[in-house]
Amino acid sequence: MKNSVILIGKESVGKSQLIRSLTGKNAISEKVKGTTINIQSYETSQFHFIDTPGILLETDSLTTKLALNEIPNSDCVILVITATSIDKDLSDLLPLVQDKPGAIIITHWDLVKSKIHTEILQKLEQEVGIPIINVDTRNISSDEKQHILDTLTKPQIFKKAKVTTQVEFTLKPKKSIFEVPLVGKLFAILLLLLPAWVAVKFAILLADNLYDTVYNGLNPIIQKINNLPSPISHLLGTDYGIISMFPFLVLYALPTVFLFAIILSLYKTSGLVDRLTLTIHPLVAPFGIVGRDVVRIVMGFGCNVPAVISTRSCSSCTRGNCISAISFGAACSYQLPATIAVFAAAKMDYLIIPYLLILAITTLIYLWVTTPKKARIFSSKLVISERDFMQWPSLNATKAEVFALVKEFFRVAFPIFIVICLIAGVLNWLGVIEALASLMSPVMTLFNLPGEAAASVVLGSIRKDGIAIGLLNPAMDGIKIAISHPVQILTVVYLAGVLLPCIVTLFTVAKEINVKFALKLTLRQMIAAIIFSLFIAWIGYLI
Incomplete structure (x- = not known):
């Protein structure tokens, strides 16, 4: 043995x-x-x-x-x-x-x-x-x-719990740009946003060059699937099936996850993560989280599920807040690519920057309102007490980190993609999605949106890539509902993405914490999403 x-x-x-x-x-x-x-x-x-x-x-x-x-x-x-x-x-x-x-x-x-x-x-x-x-x-x-x-x-x-011999030597890293007042914090924020921005730009570039090839190659297969009897045609084809969503998976989700994994791995193996968390901590402490939590939230842009699991390293005082921020503000590898696809189809790629800024600002406001005083007091105490040493990333360590993150995607997120495709296909076949969309249609006027926008909100609540399904035409090169103003596009994408947590994330939260916390989180998130969406819709439109 x-x-x-x-x-x-x-x-x-x-x-x-x-x-x-x-x-x-x-x-x-x-x-x-x-x-x-x-x-x-x-x-x-x-x-x-x-x-x-x-x-x-x-x-x-x-x-x-x-x-x-x-x-x-x-x-x-x-x-x-x-x-x-x-x-x-x-x-x-x-x-x-x-x-x-x-x-x-x-x-x-x-x-x-x-x-x-x-x-x-x-x-x-x-x-x-x-x-x-x-x-x-x-x-x-x-x-x-x-x-x-x-x-x-x-x-x-190990016989002794204490020793008298002292090395009497400590070595601290040299100061860097991160220690420069204001400039260091701005630089840290930019580096935290960089993985999402690079992944977004690469996914758009890849889709622009390969979408027609992938779509034209699959289209004959999808047409044959659509002629199959129900519910098989709904499970595999139509707007919500596994095969119909394959181009989205290959051109948007996978590149986003892969690039995100590479950049995050470089951050970790170089020691940059620790330096970023130390720098960003004073900015986020008033919101009931610590610097390390920000990295976990950024991880959620890959997949919310492992990000929620990673909160086991949080203090009990800040863990709930970190999970809330992941659920609310971390656009996962399905939500973010779907958002990119909508902006690209609307010929408004530039909206990704205001979208990410709005998502970050509203998440902080949400945390400020919902954070208990106890968590704010605790988060004001810095957990990382010293700067870590920076080093060139190790190729082997980076490869191991990337392998682990991509493996986690295929182990957790990819099966979720398949299951939710099947669930959406069944709901579509039963007419549930159409019924819910019809029920919500009159409410859309409150957000300065046409009634047809309800479908994307319903689908986005069921599966995060449903944002794209509800808004894009079959060729995924244009918006199929009557909206053209940038503020309307921002509003519907924000509302559909934030209204409810991802279903699997919700189950993970219930398993990690408890059912009561998961239900409370869902209710709070729904209320906050509605209020923020109303502000985006009307204040943005007036501006």
Whole structure:
């Protein structure tokens, strides 16, 4: 039987990179016994490595509790600390691993190797009674790798929870543009918006060049499917079927997800994410979230479901607010491409910038109104206390991150696409969509929209790509309802996208928190979406 080796350490110390270097393999996702939480594990012929989430001692996050709870269940512990703050990390983490067998690995050694004498580490090693190995996790030699594996074969016991030997050395990153007043915050905001903007522009470019080819190739197949008996024709063809929506999936959704994954991975592996969250924190704290939460919200632009799951790392004080922001303001890989497709068909590509700005501003207002005072007080306390080091992104680490994000899309979001296509097809066959659209049609006048716009609102509430289905003609090169003013286009796209959470996101929220919270979130979001849409419709039109 393989020995289980758990890696424990704070955030951004290089645990994942260390395991990938030791094993040469990608992670396997597995559930923690007795929970619905997944952790990353890596297999070798000798060991079963477990990569736990980074420990945040200042918070009561679910993932920190998970990491601490996993320590007693392991055969061996690798305590991973960074060379830039050895004394602090040992002081904080040694008590957690007392009486467990294991080793200490110091990462980021390349940053300090000329500044810390090996004699002090030898003295520290003697006092703690545990092998201390220093490495550059990106460039572990075969000898270093073998030394670590040999150490784990016969690990020593962590006997001390506190040491008197001090390295007395800390290294802080140089100041950068992010520390420049005002300019740094503006730059951070631009970088946070960049993934969505690049993904949008690339998807539009791809669709402009390939749509006719894809559509013309599929059109004969769709025509044959439409001649099949119901409900098969509705499930596969017509306006809502799987095959009919294939061009949208290939030309808009997949490119958006892939590019988003690449950019986000570059941010993570370079250390840029930590720098952005630190910079942006003072701006978002008044709204009941912390800097790290903004990154989770940005993740929602890929898919809301893994973004909601990632909130397990949030404090209990801010988790609900972060989930609310993801549900309300993170346009997922179906909603955002559908929005792009509508703007492109209306020959109003420029609307994507005001759309994203309106989405961001209304999300902040929504959080301000709904955030409890307790969350605002907590979020004013900065969780990331120091700047992290920036580095050039690692190709292997970036590839692993991209692979994980794209895999998550196909594991979670793609099946959702299929299921919701089938549900929409059945509802269309039964006439439910048409009935709901007719029922809502008179209400559309309140938003300065024609009654036909109700179909896109209904469809957008059922499935986020329904925004495009309800507004675009069959060739997806024009708007099929009588609206032409930019404000009308913005209003209907905003209302259809924000009125209700994605169905699967809602189920995920209910599973992660509880049903009561999910229902409360839905009601609040519906009310806010209606109010904001009325403002967009009439104030925008008057302007």
